[in-house]
Amino acid sequence: xxxxxxxxxxxxxxxxxxxxxxxxxxxxxxxxxxxxxxxxxxxxxxxxxxxxxxxxxxxxxxxxxxxxxxxxxxxxxxxxxxxxxxxxxxxxxxxxxxxxxxxxxxxxxxxxxxxxxxxxxxxxxxxxxxxxxxxxxxxxxxxxxxxxxxxxxxxxxxxxxxxxxxxxxxxxxxxxxxxxxxxxxxxxxxxxxxxxxxxxxxxxxxxxxxxxxxxxxxxxxxxxxxxxxxxxxxxxxxxxxxxxxxxxxxxxxxxxxxxxxxxxxxxxxxxxxxxxxxxxxxxxxxxxxxxxxxxxxxxxxxxxxxxxxxxxxxxxxxxxxxxxxxxxxxxxxxxxxxxxxxxxxxxxxxxxxxxxxxxxxxxxxxxxxxxxxxxxxxxxxxxxxxxxxxxxxxxxxxxxxxxxxxxxxxxxxxxxxxxxxxxxxxxxxxxxxxxxxxxxxxxxxxxxxxxxxxxxxxxxxxxxxxxxxxxx
Amino acid sequence: xxxxxxxxxxxxxxxxxxxxxxxxxxxxxxxxxxxxxxxxxxxxxxxxxxxxxxxxxxxxxxxxxxxxxxxxxxxxxxxxxxxxxxxxxxxxxxxxxxxxxxxxxxxxxxxxxxxxxxxxxxxxxxxxxxxxxxxxxxxxxxxxxxxxxxxxxxxxxxxxxxxxxxxxxxxxxxxxxxxxxxxxxxxxxxxxxxxxxxxx
Ligand code: SF4
Numbered sequence: 001x002x003x004x005x006x007x008x009x010x011x012x013x014x015x016x017x018x019x020x021x022x023x024x025x026x027x028x029x030x031x032x033x034x035x036x037x038x039x040x041x042x043x044x045x046x047x048x049x050x051x052x053x054x055x056x057x058x059x060x061x062x063x064x065x066x067x068x069x070x071x072x073x074x075x076x077x078x079x080x081x082x083x084x085x086x087x088x089x090x091x092x093x094x095x096x097x098x099x100x101x102x103x104x105x106x107x108x109x110x111x112x113x114x115x116x117x118x119x120x121x122x123x124x125x126x127x128x129x130x131x132x133x134x135x136x137x138x139x140x141x142x143x144x145x146x147x148x149x150x151x152x153x154x155x156x157x158x159x160x161x162x163x164x165x166x167x168x169x170x171x172x173x174x175x176x177x178x179x180x181x182x183x184x185x186x187x188x189x190x191x192x193x194x195x196x197x198x199x200x201x202x203x204x205x206x207x208x209x210x211x212x213x214x215x216x217x218x219x220x221x222x223x224x225x226x227x228x229x230x231x232x233x234x235x236x237x238x239x240x241x242x243x244x245x246x247x248x249x250x251x252x253x254x255x256x257x258x259x260x261x262x263x264x265x266x267x268x269x270x271x272x273x274x275x276x277x278x279x280x281x282x283x284x285x286x287x288x289x290x291x292x293x294x295x296x297x298x299x300x301x302x303x304x305x306x307x308x309x310x311x312x313x314x315x316x317x318x319x320x321x322x323x324x325x326x327x328x329x330x331x332x333x334x335x336x337x338x339x340x341x342x343x344x345x346x347x348x349x350x351x352x353x354x355x356x357x358x359x360x361x362x363x364x365x366x367x368x369x370x371x372x373x374x375x376x377x378x379x380x381x382x383x384x385x386x387x388x389x390x391x392x393x394x395x396x397x398x399x400x401x402x403x404x405x406x407x408x409x410x411x412x413x414x415x416x417x418x419x420x421x422x423x424x425x426x427x428x429x430x431x432x433x434x435x436x437x438x439x440x441x442x443x444x445x446x447x448x449x450x451x452x453x454x455x456x457x458x459x460x461x462x463x464x465x466x467x468x469x470x471x472x
Numbered sequence: 473x474x475x476x477x478x479x480x481x482x483x484x485x486x487x488x489x490x491x492x493x494x495x496x497x498x499x500x501x502x503x504x505x506x507x508x509x510x511x512x513x514x515x516x517x518x519x520x521x522x523x524x525x526x527x528x529x530x531x532x533x534x535x536x537x538x539x540x541x542x543x544x545x546x547x548x549x550x551x552x553x554x555x556x557x558x559x560x561x562x563x564x565x566x567x568x569x570x571x572x573x574x575x576x577x578x579x580x581x582x583x584x585x586x587x588x589x590x591x592x593x594x595x596x597x598x599x600x601x602x603x604x605x606x607x608x609x610x611x612x613x614x615x616x617x618x619x620x621x622x623x624x625x626x627x628x629x630x631x632x633x634x635x636x637x638x639x640x641x642x643x644x645x646x647x648x649x650x651x652x653x654x655x656x657x658x659x660x661x662x663x664x665x666x667x668x669x670x671x672x
Contacts, residue, residue, distance in 0.1 A: 017656055018664045020649065022640040026656050028663050030670050038556065040507040049650070054657070058670070066505060080505040081625055087507045124669055131555035131579060147557035147583035148509075153653055159660055161649040162582075195492070196549055199578055229552075231578055263668060295492060295552075316548075320491065414501045433494045434553055435575075441500070441519040 004270030007123075007236055008167045008202050011142045011267060015125045017159055024161045029154045030124040030259045031141075032059040034097070035110045036066055036088040037415065038129030042151035043091040049244070051093025053157040056096040058158060060119055063088060063102065064109045065415045069378050069405035072102065081416065095155070108381020108407045111135040111349035115219065116383050116438055121260070122237035123267035126197040127154055131310070132349050132431065134225040135232030138218035140267060142202065144232055166233055166276035169264045171207035174283040179466035181359075182217035183351060183429070183449035187208065187299045189221075190228040192281065195297040198230025201276070204269065205235050209283045213246040216355045223350045224431050227296040236268040290336050290462060291433050291447040293324030298433075300336055302464045308333035327435055328444050329423065336462055339446070342424040344375040344457035345438075346450050348412040351429035352380025354387050361396040363454055363469040369401030370460030376418065377441055378410040402457070414439030427456035478588055478644035479619040480587075481570040483542030484611060486532050487603035488517070493546055494553030495580065499562040501554075512558055513565030533566075535589065537610040545603055546573040551580025560584045570616040572623060572632055574599060585638035588647045590618045592632035598623070619643050 005013075015028040017180035034042075039061070046053070053059065066081040076082045092099040100106040100113055107113070111132055114120040122140035126133060129151045146160060153160045172185060190197075203225050210218065218235045225233025235241075242261050245251045252260040287301035300306060309321040309332055325332055330339065346352070346360060357377065369375040377397045379385035385407050388394055394404045411418040412430040419439025420426055426438055426445050433445035446462060455465035466472060501513040511639040521531040528534045544563060550573040551559060560583045563571065566601040570590045584591045594602075605612045605626040616632065618639055623632045634642070664670040 014667060015663065017659050020652055021644070021646060022637040024637050024649075025658075026653060028660060028667070028670075030664075037504055041509050041557075044508055051650075055658075055664075055670075078505075083507060084505060121669060129555065129557075131553070133555075145555035146577055147555055147560075147579065147586065149557060149583070149586045149648070153650055157653040157657060157660060158664065159653050161653065179521065195552065196575075225557075229578070259668065260544065296496075316491065378629065415505060432496075432553065434494050436500055436519050437496055439502070441524070449518075 004273035006167050006204060006269040006273045007140055007234060007267055008142060008165070008204065011125060012164060020161055024163050026159045027162045028125060028159050029127045031119060031126045032056065032154045033110050033114055033128035033133070034151065035130065036060060036063045038148050039151055040084065040087040040091065041148045042155060042252045045149070045152040046155055053095040053097065053155045054158045057156065059097045060114070061088060061092050061097055061099040062110050062113045065409045065413065067102065067406070067408040068417050069410045070417065072406055077099045078417070092154055098455045102448060105382050105386070107351045108383065109352060111223065111407055112380035112384065115139065115215070116248070116328050116381060117295065118245055118251035121245065122241060122264035127160060131221050134230070134233045135219050135223040135349055137222040137225065137232055138215060140234055140237035140264065140407060142232055142234065145226060162426045165202045167204055168198070168277040168279060169204045169206060169275040171280045172182070172205070172209040172283050173207045173276070173280065174209070176209060176283045176286060179288055179451070179471040180286050181449040181451065182213060182220040184286050184289045186224040186449065187291065188222045188286045189281065190224065190297045191289065191299045193228055193279065195227065195295050196229040197242045198225065198228040201230050203228070203230040203233040205233060207346065210235050211238070213357060215240060216353045217351070220350055224296065227431055237264045287447065288452055288465060290452065292328060292330055292336055294327055294433055294435050296431065296433060296447060298324055302337055302469065305333050305335050306330050317359055339462040340425065341373060341427045341456050341461060343420060343426040344369070344373055344453050345411045345426055345428040345430065346376070346453055347378030347380060347410050348430035349380060350431040352378060352383045352384065354384050356429065357388050357393050359393070360450045360454045361393045363451060364400045367400055367458045369457045372422070373457055373460050375402040375457045376405055376411065378405040379407050382407045411438055413437060421433070427453045427462065429453050475645040475648055476588065478590060478647065480615055480616040480617040480641040481543065481590060482613060483569060484540060484608045485543040485545055485614045486538040486541035487545040487606055488532050489547060491547040492552055495551060495556050495559040496553055498551065498559040499556070500603045504556060504558050508544070509558065509561040511567065512562040513567065514561040516566040540567070542567060542569040543614045543616055544568045544571045545599055548572070548574040550576050552577035555579040557583045560587055560589055564589050572599060572602065572616060581638070585641060585647055586649065588642065590616060590634060590638070590642050592616055592618070592621070592623065592634050594623060594630055594632040598630035599651060601628065
């Protein structure tokens, strides 16, 4: 009998090539995902050094950050965006890499495309030049965000130099209350453990709440691991994982499928395996959560008030609350509920999947966006868009006064035409509320679940979706 | 490939106060629309350094007396947020050769190490001491000693930790790992061959 091991340890051991002189591990990266923003410079370095891509068939490209969601035809209005698009196309052709270009019908946000295509698989290592690569951990993969120089390393050697992470098991037990979603779970975890709480750790999420979650919900949680400081986050693969992967374009099929599933089952953490840390949380304590500040840990439940810096004696805490409230133009101690919004954004790699739009559409039928609110719904991929259209969801959103857009990152960050203007306040289903994140240096972001975004959109203010939509 | 051995960095300093300075603040996302990193330096801290019309706002990096500083001093959790290497690249292209802060975000730290940009962790009190010396005399010479893990300035010495892996890589001139990774290729192939999803 060998000692019980965590999934992280098994995957790490299986992919460790050797120990480097500085003590780091040369880690094999089985799957490499790239997009237009962080890879062109890496291809430039490859050319400068005269290097070849070692395993071109293990790198997959898409375009997401810079694509305009209201324009399909090229050239794009923004010549810089067009230049990045052209550069990625050129590099993929030159180095023999599969590119899910917009004409393929499979383009979308990189963290939505990987799972959707069956590229993201349990027991694998995945790297991508994007911090939200942790999303892919939902499948029981060890997935890291990397920098551009590391993209070069992976292209040239299919490996990277990395120090081993510790593993923290986070159990969420019991059942979520009605109107509480995966997004609330992760906002609650980050609020509880802090935005740096995960530094040096990979998070293993488990417990009844995760056992019951769909793959899309697990992705929402794993997506934001990095917002809690954890480089990676994962859920052990189970029947839900296998059912999701079955029949996808890059999933194994035939006899290879059964062999793969057996391997995936075996890679899950062994009962009784050691963890570097364990945190237990109760699902019943989690409420619909909204951020009020300028990092994703600054959140409160919808029934709470924003903090009052006068009530804390910790100097650091006091100054960070003051800074956040001043930027957000919120009053100390005021209820978050009732805060007027200007923009509602549904989309991103956190909450831009089919189930997000399905769930919102359920409540949106017969409702309309409040006067003066700009509401946009942006499917995370062309496949999500096509599936939504098939179900008539696009029409539900349009009828309710939302703009229904082409797939992309859109208003999650300021690299395409979708941006906040001035100090607009945005109810957003995305993952970051940093200063200026949504494109205006004074723009303000409140993170929340898609259904909470919809409640804010139809009432014109931050609202308790459970009341607005009579969820109980 | 032979790389510079970076066992210490000496130069003048500038203090950019604040905790949780994220990569969006270091280089706003709209400046990431580029296909090379050249020229990123001028956009460092852009939104806090410039008004909408491009005129200067009060910011240490805009002050002529700190011009030419090569050691950046800051607070806790520096470089949090996105994994974009544009952030350390902008810092380096602006002219910085070392960063001393109370703490660094994980990915940012690694990205810096790979570029040969040492990041040293010092206590808040010690950073305040260095900042005070720089404030008093911007010409103060600061030495970030990577090998000894200390910062020397104005006759004082304070502790400044550099992670072992980064320290080894900087001091021994192997901060860019590509050479060593390429040497491992034969083992990469045997490791890959053992993994069913890569064997095909
Ligand atoms: S949706 Fe947002 S967080 Fe996700 S990859 Fe795009 S920009 Fe990054």
